[in-house]
Amino acid sequence: MDYKMKIAGGIPLHGKIEAQGAKNAALPVMAASLLLKDATLRIHKVPRLHDVITMADLLRDLGADIFYEKGEMSISIPEELSWETPANLVRKMRASSLVLGPLLARCGRAILPLPGGCSIGSRPIDLHLKGLSRMGATIDLVHGAVHATANGLKGCRIYLDFPSVGATENLLMAAVFAQGETVLENTAREPEITNLVQTLKAMGAIIEEDGTGVIRIQGVDELHGEEITVIPDRIEACTYILAAIITGGEVEVTNIIPQHIDSLLAKLEEAGANFTVEQDRVLVHPVKRLKAVSLKTLPYPGFPTDLQPQVMATLSLAEGASVIQEGVFQSRFLHVSELNKMGAKIELQGNTAVVTGVEQLIGADVNATDLRAGAALILAGLAAKDETSVFHIGHVWRGYEDMDIKLQQLGGRVEVIPTEPLSTKVNGAVRKEEA
Numbered sequence: 095m096d097y098k099m100k101i102a103g104g105i106p107l108h109g110k111i112e113a114q115g116a117k118n119a120a121l122p123v124m125a126a127s128l129l130l131k132d133a134t135l136r137i138h139k140v141p142r143l144h145d146v147i148t149m150a151d152l153l154r155d156l157g158a159d160i161f162y163e164k165g166e167m168s169i170s171i172p173e174e175l176s177w178e179t180p181a182n183l184v185r186k187m188r189a190s191s192l193v194l195g196p197l198l199a200r201c202g203r204a205i206l207p208l209p210g211g212c213s214i215g216s217r218p219i220d221l222h223l224k225g226l227s228r229m230g231a232t233i234d235l236v237h238g239a240v241h242a243t244a245n246g247l248k249g250c251r252i253y254l255d256f257p258s259v260g261a262t263e264n265l266l267m268a269a270v271f272a273q274g275e276t277v278l279e280n281t282a283r284e285p286e287i288t289n290l291v292q293t294l295k296a297m298g299a300i301i302e303e304d305g306t307g308v309i310r311i312q313g314v315d316e317l318h319g320e321e322i323t324v325i326p327d328r329i330e331a332c333t334y335i336l337a338a339i340i341t342g343g344e345v346e347v348t349n350i351i352p353q354h355i356d357s358l359l360a361k362l363e364e365a366g367a368n369f370t371v372e373q374d375r376v377l378v379h380p381v382k383r384l385k386a387v388s389l390k391t392l393p394y395p396g397f398p399t400d401l402q403p404q405v406m407a408t409l410s411l412a413e414g415a416s417v418i419q420e421g422v423f424q425s426r427f428l429h430v431s432e433l434n435k436m437g438a439k440i441e442l443q444g445n446t447a448v449v450t451g452v453e454q455l456i457g458a459d460v461n462a463t464d465l466r467a468g469a470a471l472i473l474a475g476l477a478a479k480d481e482t483s484v485f486h487i488g489h490v491w492r493g494y495e496d497m498d499i500k501l502q503q504l505g506g507r508v509e510v511i512p513t514e515p516l517s518t519k520v521n522g523a524v525r526k527e528e529a
């Protein structure tokens with residue numbers, strides 16, 4: 095079943111909403127549970143998202159017993175685990191590759207069908223595999239699947255050619271039981287990495303991480319069950335901040351760690367947005383029109399690639415020309431042609447988009463090609479004149495919990511409807527069933 099979001103645009107959003115727990119922190123933390131033996135990891139503030147459900151299904155397939163209700167998840171890992179991951183689940187979500195490191199560390203072997211390319215670029219996992227090989231794993235590719243084996247991983251020094259988030263997480267988890275010391279250099283420094291480090295440390299791992307891109311791990315023999323909380327989702331929070339700005343609304347977004355969103359707040363200030371930052375929240379006040387600003391996406395603490403499409407939608411209505419460079423992914427511009435269908439004036443030159451602000455976007459039928467592109471089109475639809483339908487809205491459910499309901503709470507006139515023959519399973523009902 096496919097769905098679209100129908101949006102009646104032009105209504106300023108008003109009110110207060112709370113950001114969910116971070117998708118990109120919850121997924122690696124869930125994968126880390128595989129390092130346990132006969133123990134339970136309890137996780138608070140787990141967002142109800144398709145990617146979380148996929149990861150839960152994957153862990154269950156490997157032998158985990160999972161209970162999940164109202165954001166509380168407990169994952170019990172038995173003595174014996176399977177190490178062969180099912181292709182149908184791995185292909186659904188690239189973050190499935192995060193089970194490779196923990197499985198190898200815990201079981202001494204793992205089979206992972208190679209996740210292919212996706213709509214935001216080729217996204218290989220060569221850095222993950224190179225690092226695991228340095229730790230002593232034997233990696234073979236058999237019929238498109240990674241077969242990894244290790245007779246005890248060994249601590250070593252690994253310099254990442256690029257500060258990949260997934261490679262840092264996988265190697266971190268693999269190193270927890272490695273013999274001696276592992277030093278990871280040029281690691282990703284995203285807040286989600288720190289959340290994983292804190293989780294592993296709470297479970298008994300010995301790790302030093304100070305945010306400089308060097309992480310030291312001393313191998314231990316076992317980990318124990320724990321209870322931890324997922325950090326707030328900085329990308330979801332910023333998407334609602336931008337939704338308030340693009341509609342000229344007044345919205346308070348709570349459950350924010352302001353330091354995590356500095357790069358966006360700095361750009362918004364430069365663009366003339368009006369907002370107040372408090373300890374754990376941001377209040378957006380209305381402004382007429384932003385000024386154009388230029389930016390380049392980079393690994394944290396640089397401007398996040400996961401906000402590039404939403405910021406582009408917002409700047410498509412700014413005064414002047416903004417230049418947006420994508421510095422993390424090979425091609426993350428599939429939203430450009432869709433925004434242009436709505437009257438935006440965006441030109442692409444390689445990995446750079448020149449966004450000439452227009453005074454008004456006009457509602458249209460557009461396609462969400464991936465999660466953040468979908469969010470960008472929803473923002474554009476909220477601001478546009480007339481009605482917009484964003485098709486394939488399922489992409490958005492991978493990362494935004496109840497986005498239609500949250501927007502409705504803020505006064506947005508949005509509705510999710512099936513685009514295929516009729517079913518009684520609409521909105522909440524489907525999600526409830528899937529959860």
Ligand code: EPU
Nearest residue numbers: 118189217218219220221222258259260400422423424465
């Ligand atoms: N890369 C390689 N080789 C590797 C690993 C990465 O060339 O072995 C390249 C990728 O192709 C890409 C770049 O490095 O061009 C960044 O990839 P990275 O590994 O850092 O990203 P990821 O771990 O696959 C996570 C998030 C993404 C987010 C990126 C960058 C999760 C589950 N996913 O992906 O989130 O865009 O980091 O910040 O944490 C999203 O939420 O919409 C999303 C795509």
